[in-house]
Structure formats: C-alpha cells, structure tokens
Amino acid sequence: MLFAVRMNVDIPRDFDPEVRADLVAREKAYCQELQRSGEWVHIWRCVGQYANISVFDVAGNEAMHRILWSLPLFPYMTVEVTPLAQHPSDLAAG
Amino acid sequence: MLFAVRMNVDIPRDFDPEVRADLVAREKAYCQELQRSGEWVHIWRCVGQYANISVFDVAGNEAMHRILWSLPLFPYMTVEVTPLAQHPSDLAAG
Amino acid sequence: MLFAVRMNVDIPRDFDPEVRADLVAREKAYCQELQRSGEWVHIWRCVGQYANISVFDVAGNEAMHRILWSLPLFPYMTVEVTPLAQHPSDLAAG
Amino acid sequence: MLFAVRMNVDIPRDFDPEVRADLVAREKAYCQELQRSGEWVHIWRCVGQYANISVFDVAGNEAMHRILWSLPLFPYMTVEVTPLAQHPSDLAAG
Amino acid sequence: MLFAVRMNVDIPRDFDPEVRADLVAREKAYCQELQRSGEWVHIWRCVGQYANISVFDVAGNEAMHRILWSLPLFPYMTVEVTPLAQHPSDLAAG
Amino acid sequence: MLFAVRMNVDIPRDFDPEVRADLVAREKAYCQELQRSGEWVHIWRCVGQYANISVFDVAGNEAMHRILWSLPLFPYMTVEVTPLAQHPSDLAAG
Amino acid sequence: MLFAVRMNVDIPRDFDPEVRADLVAREKAYCQELQRSGEWVHIWRCVGQYANISVFDVAGNEAMHRILWSLPLFPYMTVEVTPLAQHPSDLAAG
Amino acid sequence: MLFAVRMNVDIPRDFDPEVRADLVAREKAYCQELQRSGEWVHIWRCVGQYANISVFDVAGNEAMHRILWSLPLFPYMTVEVTPLAQHPSDLAAG
Amino acid sequence: MLFAVRMNVDIPRDFDPEVRADLVAREKAYCQELQRSGEWVHIWRCVGQYANISVFDVAGNEAMHRILWSLPLFPYMTVEVTPLAQHPSDLAAG
Amino acid sequence: MLFAVRMNVDIPRDFDPEVRADLVAREKAYCQELQRSGEWVHIWRCVGQYANISVFDVAGNEAMHRILWSLPLFPYMTVEVTPLAQHPSDLAAG
Numbered sequence: 023m024l025f026a027v028r029m030n031v032d033i034p035r036d037f038d039p040e041v042r043a044d045l046v047a048r049e050k051a052y053c054q055e056l057q058r059s060g061e062w063v064h065i066w067r068c069v070g071q072y073a074n075i076s077v078f079d080v081a082g083n084e085a086m087h088r089i090l091w092s093l094p095l096f097p098y099m100t101v102e103v104t105p106l107a108q109h110p111s112d113l114a115a116g
Numbered sequence: 117m118l119f120a121v122r123m124n125v126d127i128p129r130d131f132d133p134e135v136r137a138d139l140v141a142r143e144k145a146y147c148q149e150l151q152r153s154g155e156w157v158h159i160w161r162c163v164g165q166y167a168n169i170s171v172f173d174v175a176g177n178e179a180m181h182r183i184l185w186s187l188p189l190f191p192y193m194t195v196e197v198t199p200l201a202q203h204p205s206d207l208a209a210g
Numbered sequence: 211m212l213f214a215v216r217m218n219v220d221i222p223r224d225f226d227p228e229v230r231a232d233l234v235a236r237e238k239a240y241c242q243e244l245q246r247s248g249e250w251v252h253i254w255r256c257v258g259q260y261a262n263i264s265v266f267d268v269a270g271n272e273a274m275h276r277i278l279w280s281l282p283l284f285p286y287m288t289v290e291v292t293p294l295a296q297h298p299s300d301l302a303a304g
Numbered sequence: 305m306l307f308a309v310r311m312n313v314d315i316p317r318d319f320d321p322e323v324r325a326d327l328v329a330r331e332k333a334y335c336q337e338l339q340r341s342g343e344w345v346h347i348w349r350c351v352g353q354y355a356n357i358s359v360f361d362v363a364g365n366e367a368m369h370r371i372l373w374s375l376p377l378f379p380y381m382t383v384e385v386t387p388l389a390q391h392p393s394d395l396a397a398g
Numbered sequence: 399m400l401f402a403v404r405m406n407v408d409i410p411r412d413f414d415p416e417v418r419a420d421l422v423a424r425e426k427a428y429c430q431e432l433q434r435s436g437e438w439v440h441i442w443r444c445v446g447q448y449a450n451i452s453v454f455d456v457a458g459n460e461a462m463h464r465i466l467w468s469l470p471l472f473p474y475m476t477v478e479v480t481p482l483a484q485h486p487s488d489l490a491a492g
Numbered sequence: 493m494l495f496a497v498r499m500n501v502d503i504p505r506d507f508d509p510e511v512r513a514d515l516v517a518r519e520k521a522y523c524q525e526l527q528r529s530g531e532w533v534h535i536w537r538c539v540g541q542y543a544n545i546s547v548f549d550v551a552g553n554e555a556m557h558r559i560l561w562s563l564p565l566f567p568y569m570t571v572e573v574t575p576l577a578q579h580p581s582d583l584a585a586g
Numbered sequence: 587m588l589f590a591v592r593m594n595v596d597i598p599r600d601f602d603p604e605v606r607a608d609l610v611a612r613e614k615a616y617c618q619e620l621q622r623s624g625e626w627v628h629i630w631r632c633v634g635q636y637a638n639i640s641v642f643d644v645a646g647n648e649a650m651h652r653i654l655w656s657l658p659l660f661p662y663m664t665v666e667v668t669p670l671a672q673h674p675s676d677l678a679a680g
Numbered sequence: 681m682l683f684a685v686r687m688n689v690d691i692p693r694d695f696d697p698e699v700r701a702d703l704v705a706r707e708k709a710y711c712q713e714l715q716r717s718g719e720w721v722h723i724w725r726c727v728g729q730y731a732n733i734s735v736f737d738v739a740g741n742e743a744m745h746r747i748l749w750s751l752p753l754f755p756y757m758t759v760e761v762t763p764l765a766q767h768p769s770d771l772a773a774g
Numbered sequence: 775m776l777f778a779v780r781m782n783v784d785i786p787r788d789f790d791p792e793v794r795a796d797l798v799a800r801e802k803a804y805c806q807e808l809q810r811s812g813e814w815v816h817i818w819r820c821v822g823q824y825a826n827i828s829v830f831d832v833a834g835n836e837a838m839h840r841i842l843w844s845l846p847l848f849p850y851m852t853v854e855v856t857p858l859a860q861h862p863s864d865l866a867a868g
Numbered sequence: 869m870l871f872a873v874r875m876n877v878d879i880p881r882d883f884d885p886e887v888r889a890d891l892v893a894r895e896k897a898y899c900q901e902l903q904r905s906g907e908w909v910h911i912w913r914c915v916g917q918y919a920n921i922s923v924f925d926v927a928g929n930e931a932m933h934r935i936l937w938s939l940p941l942f943p944y945m946t947v948e949v950t951p952l953a954q955h956p957s958d959l960a961a962g
Binding site: 023024025082083084086087088103105106107108 | 211212213270271272274275276291293294295296
C-alpha cells in the first residue's frame, strides 16, 4: 500500500552541533535501512527547502504510522501524509 | 531532471458527457505516451480525490512547462510544481 | 484499516429538484449498503453544515478510493481523507 | 450529545523527559477513565501526526468544555471541536 | 445550551427579484418566530457585510442543526458554529 | 455602540505560577468591573479553547480600543474585533 | 469616528456594458456625494487591483453599515472594515 | 522605479475561441510594445501555470497602475504587485 | 507617491521594561519627525490591536523602503505595503 | 535554466551583533560571487520587508538546490522557488 509523505524539517537553530550531527546521522541510517527493506521506495529533496517528498510501500496504516513516528527527526518535522491508489492511466494498470 | 507535480482536476459538472469522455481519453493517451518515452515516471491517484501526484524526468524547465501546458485537461486543472534534487539519504546517492 | 473522511456537499442550487432528489436517494442507499457490509462504520452530520464526518473500515487504500469515487454525490463533494491507526490510549489497545 | 474533536499535541522539545513522561502517563489515565465512563467514545491516532481524532458523548457544551479543559496535555494542544448530530443516512436513524 | 453562529449570506446576483424578496421575507419571519420562542437569543448585523452573528439557546446539537438546516436562506449561506459554555468571569457565574 | 470581540489567550507555558495566577485574577476583576458598568455586555467561553467571545456596548471606537488595550492579558491575546449594527430581523428593531 | 475600509470589486465579466456603465456611474456619484458631506474622507486606488482603500468619518457603527450597504456596487464587492482610533504618535494627539 | 508583478490568468473556459484568440493577441502586442518602450523589463512564464512573473520599470505608482489596468487580459487576471528597491548586495549598488 | 502600510507590532514579552520604553520612545520621535517632514501623512491605531494603518507620501520605492527599514521597531514588526494611486472617484481627481 | 526565488529572512532578534554582522557579510560575499559567475542574475529588495526576490540562471535543479542550501543565511530563511520558462510574449522569444 502506497503513501506519499512530505516532511519539512525544522531543527532548532541553537542545537548543539554534535547532537545535531548525531541526529542527522541516525535519520540517514534509519532511512537507508527502510530503503533496503523495500518500505521507503523513494526519497527526493525539494529544491531550496529542508524538506523531502517520499513514497512508502507498507502493509497498512499501522505500519505507516510506526515508521514515521520512529523517525529520529520526527519531533522536528511537520509531516503530510497522502494515501495513494493506482492511477487508471498508469501503464502498469494494464 | 526531476519534478513532482500535483494535479487537481475540476471538469465542469454540466459538461457534455461525450466531450468529457473524449477529453479524458485523450488525457490518458497523452499520459501513457509520455510514460513510454520515459518522461512521466510515476503517476498515482490521491485517495478520495480527483487528483494525482506525478513525477517527471525531463530535460529542464522548458520541457516541463511544454508537457504540462499540453495536457488535454490542463484548462481544468490546478497544478503545483515542485522541482526535486537527489536526497543525500537516497541509497542511489552512493 | 480505518480512515476518517470529511465530506462537504455542494449541490448546484439551480439543480432540477427531481434530479437532486434522485441523487440524494441514491447516495443514501449506497451509504446504507456500505454500512450493512461493515465498511462504512460511522456517519455523523456536522451541525449547521451540509457535511458529514465518517469513519471507514476497509481493506486498504485501493478499497477506500473505490468507495469514495463511486459516491453518487462525489462530483459535488470536497473530500478530506485522514488515515487512522490505533491510539496507544485506546482501551482496546490492551 | 456527540462531538468530534481533533487534538494536535505540541510538547516543547526541551522538556524534562521525566516531566514529559509523567504528563503523558496522566493524559493516558485520564483518557482511559473517560472511556470507561462512556464519555470518550472513540480515539484514533492520525497516521504520521502527534494528533488524534476523538468522539465524545457528553451531557452538553459545559461537560464537553470541562473535559477538554482538564486534559493534562491541554496547555500543549491545539483543539478543534465539531458538534455532531445524527445523519439521516445513518442506519441507526431508522 | 448556547451556540454562537456566524452566517455569511451569498444570494446569487442574477436571482429573480420577487423570488429573492420572498426568500428574505420568509427568513425574517422564521428568525422572529425563533426569537419569540426564546431559541434565537441574539442577532447582530456585521458592519459592511451581508452577514450576522447570532447566539442560540437550544436543547442540544440536534436542535441546533435542525434550526440552521431549516433556514430559508441556508442554501445560500456559509455557516460557522461555535459551541459556548459559561465563562468563569461572567458575573452570572456567581 | 456594539462590538463582537473574540479573544484567544496564549500565556507562555513556563510562566511563574504565581505571576500567572495574579494576572488571571486581575483579568477577572477588570472584566467584572466592566460588566457592572454595562460596557462588557456578554462573555462566553468557547468550548475546548482558551478563548472567549464577548459583546461590548461602548461609546465608540476610542472607548473600545482603550478597554481592550488595558486588559491585563492583552499582551498574551490575539484579538478579533467585529463592529456590529442592529439586524433588520431583530425583534427589537420594531 | 473613523473606519478604514478595503473594497475589492468583482463585477461579473459578462455584464451588459450599459448596465455596467450605469452602475459604475452611480457608484461614483454616491461616493462623491459622501466626500462632499465629509463622511468619505479618503479614497485611494490599490495599484494593479480593482480595489480601493478608503477612510470614513461617521457617527458610529450604524451609519458606517448604512453607507456601505447602500453602495451601488455593494453586491459585487468584498468589504473589509477596520475600526480606527487615534494613534498616540499622531501629532494631532498633542 | 521597479515593481515585480505576478499575473495569474483565468479566461473563462467557455469563451468563444475567436474572441479568446483576439484577446490573447492584443495582450501580446500590448506587452511587446511596453517591452520596446523599456517599461516592461522582464516577463517569464511560471512552469506549469497560466501565469507570469514580470518586472516593470516605471515612473511611479500612477504609471504602474495605468499599465496594469489597461492589460487586455486584466479582467481575467489576479494580480500581485511587489514594489522593489535596490538590494545592498546587488553588484550594481557599487 | 502614496503607500498604505499596515504595521503589526510584536515586542517580545520578556523584554527589559526600560529597553522597551526607550524603543517605543524612539519609534514615536521618529514617527513624528516624518510627520513634520510631510512623508508620514496619516497614522491610525487599529482598534484592539498593537497595530497601525499609515499612509506615506514619498519620492518613490527607495525612499519608502529606507523609511520602513529604519523604524526603531522594524525588527519587531510585520509590515504590509500597498502602493496607492489616485482613485477616479476622488473629488481631487477633478 | 531560470528560477525565481523569494527569500524571507528572520534572524533571531537576540543574536550576538558580531555573529550577526559576520553572517550578513558572508551572505553578501557569497551573493556577489554568484552574481559574478552569472548564476545569480537579479536580486531586488522587497520594499518594507527583510526579503528579496531573485532570479537565478543555473544548470538545473541540483545546482539550484546546492546554491540555496549553501546560503550563509539559509537556516534563517523561508524560501519559495518558482521554476521559470520563456514567455511567448517575450521579445527575446523572437
């Protein structure tokens, strides 16, 4: 089941640089682990923004929530979730 | 070069059904032609909306505009364009 | 899988009363059929609005979209879809 | 009398973890007590959000206000209240 | 039980003047009948707007909805409903 | 001359409890004094909000501003002012 | 008593040109009559907009409403009313 | 004196094609005439939108308004005007 | 050349009272100096708001920016600038 | 490839003046270096705002992102990016 997710990141500007670097590193590791498992299908940077547009392929709403809630950067994010369905014009729809 | 595009469709409700069917058919043909050419990379239906989220891979801004402007449904759409770049957490970023 | 859906209805005011009555009757029949099948779990009227808040329990995003897209009043609605997960404070969460 | 309530939670990120844990625990206890009394009828997590959609069944506006105002997390919430009435398509409407 | 309601009226400008006059007259009669019954407690014109702010005292959500839904001008209104409770600073709160 | 005023209160959450209690007490005293003088005609709590909807009857714009500006909680409020006139459907309009 | 008023005009584009010209002429006459009576103190065109920002000096809310409600273009306007008071930095404040 | 202007065009979709073509041709001629006179300094198409971002260099507010008001497409546009000044980082600022 | 400017002031609430008083005094002096020079033509307090609506008569965009940028309270303000032109209904337009 | 970018700057008001001066100086140097390289084609100050509207001519989305992300003031900015294409009315379009 597919979801488009836009994440806007807003890490406090007076954060300790080490804490921040650690946080960002853990976010990256977490993200890549989910890419390898096939759940985090796409991630793109929005040009000029500390933000990404991602596509997830997960078992359902519960899985989607668990993944987002566990993002190391979750407390510093604004998240928008759009459930997706197959589009009738998609070639893959046959 | 990648762009995320959200298209919200609003065909007037009192449209002649035949004109409407023709319009929708031409939209689908146009969309699938661009999928085959590799420019319209993804298209998903937003659940519960007459809308889609798409990803395009095109030569640049001029190409992106030409493609959207030529959509048979363009006069009935609200379009949002987000230029994308590679995300540093993307596995493909190596 | 649960979804909260808010539907705001806006039937054109100059609609033929018979067409309108038929449309509303078909909407009601469709809604009650889905209540009987267990997919449309709740429907409440928003006080002072031609709108409802509903809860659906469906197989997934594809099912959710199909149900909403097929609403007789769909062309006259603005629809907001919120995917739901179990809340940790819900008694049913054990 | 029914109300739909959406609560968005925003606990300051630099909160003492113990104070925070205590706060969240008290919120949960309070919520479950009201579920048991039959006033807090539903609570669902919004996927990807520190937010819930709830339905309350209370004696009236005064009771609804007292319950929300007393939420341990109230000072950290944005709350939206929608009064509900029975929907004419609801099977229970007979 | 009290509710504050703001009603913004937007009667189509090309309406037949007689139909319009009749509609406005029926609205006024309905409004005054509810003032006499004690349910429509206050009605004020918003300066420079085709809009009013009203206060209702009704049995509950069902009654509030029925009253608003039956307004002759309801199909031409945007309605905002705010449930009210007694304010602790109100002298009447003792 | 009548004005509807909505006040949303947002006292900083890390305020000294005593300072806060004193502030709230002074707000209440000020509010009740103006109720007694007949200028603060109505005050209602908005259900589920740290907010009120009030109606004032004052000599004019200058008086209205002076009253609001002097509210002990003014620096912690967002205030919306709507000038009111008599509604032609008001029974009191004769 | 002073009010700032912003009026955005939106005359239907398919209006009969003669009806439109007459409407605009009556608006201008009405406006100039109120300038001469000293109630419509200022009127400025907003650059690039079919809109104006005006300042009125009137007896009170009732007068302000009557003037705006009687504008020949009122049914084609969106109106924003801001009650004004003397500013403490105004030289005229002495 | 410089102004940035964003123009969003919304020509009614049921317009007579000839009237529309004539309108668009007159808009283009008008635009190019002002480019030649040096007043319409830049015009860019916004990708995926029936919209442009333009920069004007004119004598002042009166001139800016006259130019925009006279656009053949003005009745079908939403216009946003931003007055500009020299930026201290501009190399041309010396 | 005329501009309407709305300034919303938001001085941090934990400011040192002396620093604040000095800031406000310098703002007032600056404002009155520009009133005397004829550039700050009008200043009105918005009722119930820490805000003003002002009208400036300046040489052009550069002058307008310099004046606003130099306001002692500028770092604590949100500013909205509307360039103005003579209105055809203005009696002064002859 | 062209992009219009609006940057709104919001440097914390309690910043150390030296740190701030250094930041602003580095921003200016960076901006001028990109003007010299031909990538930062235009920069204008928005009147009355700590904001600019800029136009960039870059190789593509990746370059555009890299430039914005590296702005010394980037962590203190809200950035809006609009991809541009040649306008058919542009004289340069031949």
